[in-house]
Amino acid sequence: MGYVNVETEGAVAVLTIDRPKALNALNSEVLDDLNAAIDGLDLDTVRCLVITGAGDKSFVAGADIGEMSTLSKAEGEAFGKKGNDLFRKIETLPIPTIAAVNGFALGGGNELSMSCDIRLAAENAVFGQPETGLGITPGFGGTQRLARLIGPGYAKQLVYSARNIKADEALRVGLVNAVYPQEELLPAAKKLAATIAGNAPIAVRACKKAINEGLEQNMDDAIVTEEKLFGSCFETEDQRAGMGNFLKKKDDPTKVRHVAFQNK
Numbered sequence: 001m002g003y004v005n006v007e008t009e010g011a012v013a014v015l016t017i018d019r020p021k022a023l024n025a026l027n028s029e030v031l032d033d034l035n036a037a038i039d040g041l042d043l044d045t046v047r048c049l050v051i052t053g054a055g056d057k058s059f060v061a062g063a064d065i066g067e068m069s070t071l072s073k074a075e076g077e078a079f080g081k082k083g084n085d086l087f088r089k090i091e092t093l094p095i096p097t098i099a100a101v102n103g104f105a106l107g108g109g110n111e112l113s114m115s116c117d118i119r120l121a122a123e124n125a126v127f128g129q130p131e132t133g134l135g136i137t138p139g140f141g142g143t144q145r146l147a148r149l150i151g152p153g154y155a156k157q158l159v160y161s162a163r164n165i166k167a168d169e170a171l172r173v174g175l176v177n178a179v180y181p182q183e184e185l186l187p188a189a190k191k192l193a194a195t196i197a198g199n200a201p202i203a204v205r206a207c208k209k210a211i212n213e214g215l216e217q218n219m220d221d222a223i224v225t226e227e228k229l230f231g232s233c234f235e236t237e238d239q240r241a242g243m244g245n246f247l248k249k250k251d252d253p254t255k256v257r258h259v260a261f262q263n264k
């Protein structure tokens, strides 16, 4: 695919946005390619997705400013919807997603990282929503997801001031989970993805659904959401294998924990 490369290693897919001459900025074609790459994932085999950017300078430097510069109000809204629909698709993908942020994550780049479940960053990563300096609001979910992730006070400060922050500050405010030297980032993201992919896929997917849907509900409804998803795991082969393995291990403590979960 033109601007997006997909590689699969076992149950882990790595999707690389590949437009390095423009620091992987998101024009309509890149958004279309990303959408097609997501639609093309075989969710019967892929259990965790890593998203990263090509090169060692930028994850995604934002939506394409050249393309946006001549849009009308209606076209601007439509462009926002195009990005929002895609990022919501990524956010609600049944499998876990990890953004490996290998450099600039500005505007639409930060928004893409925030539509993933987990963000890991390289030491050179820079995060921000520079839109107010360009005369627009964030347009691919930035006003909503940043406030939910790091709290409204800090999010408002960053969005209103258009100030970019480095990886250490992103770690401090909880925007990213961990920071690595550039060359260690992708291996760390793949390692985490493989660990996730090694756990029972039905349970992992149910956990994602429970956390995402529960965050949008009040606590009374949210715990019911969890109860239903908890219940849905029972009688599955994965539940029988996982619990059976634990019980067997008790009889024989030398038994190595390894369950080949089946996704059934």
Ligand code: CAA
Residues within 6 Å of the ligand: 021, 022, 023, 025, 026, 061, 062, 063, 064, 065, 066, 083, 104, 106, 107, 108, 109, 111, 130, 131, 134, 137, 138, 139, 140, 142
């Ligand atoms: N759109 C289009 N092209 C971009 C781009 C973007 N968001 N970001 C970088 N590029 C292009 C540059 O125009 C340049 O192209 P040319 O070589 O053809 O001139 C190339 O990428 C390299 O960029 P720089 O020469 O600027 O590289 P730098 O190292 O000096 O600076 C940077 C890097 C600080 C990231 C700088 O490029 C920059 O500030 N980019 C814009 C970041 C930004 O404002 N992003 C938000 C966009 S708005 C948005 O995303 C709205 C939304 O929510 C949907």
